[in-house]
Amino acid sequence: DAGVIQSPRHEVTEMGQEVTLRCKPISGHDYLFWYRQTMMRGLELLIYFNNNVPIDDSGMPEDRFSAKMPNASFSTLKIQPSEPRDSAVYFCASSLATGNYGYTFGSGTRLTVV
């Protein structure tokens, strides 16, 4: 298995533009997580899905952020409109189950909003 695949690896965009981050989880994993990492706040859980259904989106910072999982092999995190304070590394992770199973992280997308 190629692991959790995220794209793009790097994204530079202008303030106000729409940004879409993509994630392909490991086949067979029931859970998918989106995290954001910044120097100020460290790693934060934004949202997670179970069997393609969003379970907890309390970590999503604002309405400008939205996430979807249209099928078991694909998820997107969208920011519209983007702002400079959204600059961070966004990680996607998948897991076979929560709690007692390990997580596999993608390589992350480094987003810079100028």
Add this chain to the structure above:
Amino acid sequence: KNEVEQSPQNLTAQEGEFITINCSYSVGISALHWLQQHPGGGIVSLFMLSSGKKKHGRLIATINIQEKHSSLHITASHPRDSAVYICAAPNTGNQFYFGTGTSLTVIP
């Protein structure tokens, strides 16, 4: 107060030294995770444990549920162990609490 506290924040060691990183948590958890973030940014899940001890190569993780404390040990440390080590505790609601990370530098 953070739900997950890690110490130390920064650690410099000579190659070959035994290293310990500590994590204390205040939330009820189903399991505790140790993550390793390489200088390039990638994150690897090292351990997930809910009791006792786990070992993988030179890495050992222990947890004391009663004391709400976990430790990550590295034996015979090597420069390639240089990374940020993060303790993460998901509560029963699957909300993750992360420690601030321990930045480890192993000098040859």
